[in-house]
Amino acid sequence: MKLHILGCGDAFGSGGRNNSGYLVEAEERLFLLDCGP
Secondary structure, three states, X not given: OEEEEXXXXXXXXXXXXXXXXXXXXXXXXXXXXXXXX
């Protein structure tokens, strides 16, 4: 299992960071979690 952090910012993109989002790879499947607004 792998966890990819796609972004860790807030909903407004403050500080130049991407919105929060995570991609989980597990047994040839992909799960997108908390993909922002």
